[in-house]
Amino acid sequence: MELKNQTAVSEFHLLGLTDNHKLLSLVLTMFLSMYLITILGNLLIIMTISSGSQLHNPMYLFLSLLSINDICYSTVIIPKILVNLQGQDNSISYIECLSQICFASVFGGMENFLLAVMAYDRYVAICKPLRYTVIMNPVFCVLIVLVSLLLSTMDALIHSLMVLRLSFCTDLEIPHFFCELAQIIKLACSDTFLNNFFIFVAAFFIVGVPFCGIVFSYIYIVSSVLRMPSSGGKQRAFSTCASHLSVVSLFYGTGFGVYISSAVIESLRNTAMASMMYTVVPPLLNPFIYSLRNREMKEALRKLIGRLTYSVVISCDIHVSC
Template sequence: MDLKNQTAVSEFHLLGLTDNHKLLPLIFFMFLSMYLITVLGNLVIILAISSGSQLHTPMYLFLSILSINDICYSTVTIPKMLVNIQAHDDSISYIECLSQICFVSIFCGMENFLLAVMAYDRYVAICKPLRYTVIMNPIFCVLMILFSLFFSITDALLHSLMILKLSFCTELEIPHFFCELAQIIKLACSDTFLNNFLIFVAAFVFGGGPVCGIVFSYIYIVSRVLRMPSSGGKHRAFSTCASHLSVVSLFYGTGFGVYISSALQDSLRNTAMASMMYSVVPPLLNPFIYSLRNREMKKALRTLVGRLIYLV
């Protein structure tokens, strides 16, 4: 097989979700609708939190950052897909593809760390309520967000720089609607041992760390709640965690589903459909989970809608 140096690669080809061109208008409409709902839903969450003084707490600060992250996460992948469908062109330049890999890694990693930070916030609120305002002070909250961003960028840059060292074959077709790290590595004709090893190590360190943080936080939370004397206190404690647990289950459940799908299925198209679940669905559903399962968010949203109607 002919080899081509990485500096000579000009573009890749995104094969999308289907070979059936008759389905492309439907896919375009579906993804456009999902993207608009994702952006508008998360913007509403951000506006509701910023306008509601009762929501100016660490928990909702992290939620607003999560909403910003979800908007960016979707914007990295979906608009390019929509442009390609509309232009009947499946190409993506080498620089665009590398940038997409980098930003997808950043925002996916940021979501991972933010969910861990939010779990710690719930742990402090339930297990150490009298010290909550002292522990979760503004400086500490901002530092946790900055550290999450730093680790996410570090992880993304490591993968991106390692891809720059790869040489690619003449067949540069990606069976996805965006440039996914694992699929790009599969296209390489040079040795990819270091790339795959880095993925394993990064998943263990940058992925396993937050997951362990979430698990241990909820072990302590459940242990604390079960020792509460009143059933009302138990219900209130669990209700404050319900939205976060739903988002955690959605994010890691879809990610785990992609892993299982890739391991069990040989169909690249089915793997692409599975990848859509972790890259598109969580940012789409997160606003609804928090707005429908959180009493304070419902109240803030009603207030925001009332103000908007008054202005109109």
């Protein structure tokens, strides 16, 4: 097979979820709707936390950062899909593909770290309540977020630089709707041992370590809650963790489902459909999970909507009067 040096590669071709032109408008509408709901839902979470003074604590700080991260993660992937579907053009330039790999790795890594930090925050709040303000002080919160961002960025840069060293064959079709790192490596004609090695190392440190941290945090939380004498205390403790646990289950559950599906499903398009579940669906559903399952969020959201409605009514009255 003819080889083509990586510097000569100008573009890849994304095969997407379907090659049926009759379904393109439906797929376009679906992605556009999901993107708008993701942006609006997460912006509403950020506005609610910013406007609610009772929500100015580490737990909701991390939640607002998670919403910002979800907006960025979706923006890296979905707008390019919309452009390709609108123009019925499935190409993506080499630079765009490399940028998508880099930024998707950054925000995907941050998702893991933020979920782990939020689990640790709940562990401290429930297992060490008297020391909560001392442990989760502002300096520590900022530091742990910066370290998470640094590790995610380093991981993304390593993967991006490792892709730069690859040579590609004439077949540059990606059986996916975005440039996924694993799919790009499969297209390479040069040796990919180092690339796959770094993927496994990153999977351990960027995914495995945070996931183990979440598991151990909840083991201690559950054991601590079960020792509480009152049923009311147990219920309050579990309610503070319910939203976060639901988000964790959604994120890692869909990711694990994609891994299993890629191992047992031979159809690459079905694998692409499964991948959509962990790249697009969690950022879409996270705002609903937190707004519907968290009592403080629901109360703050109700107040925010009330203030916004009042402001709109006043503005309309002033406009009519003028």
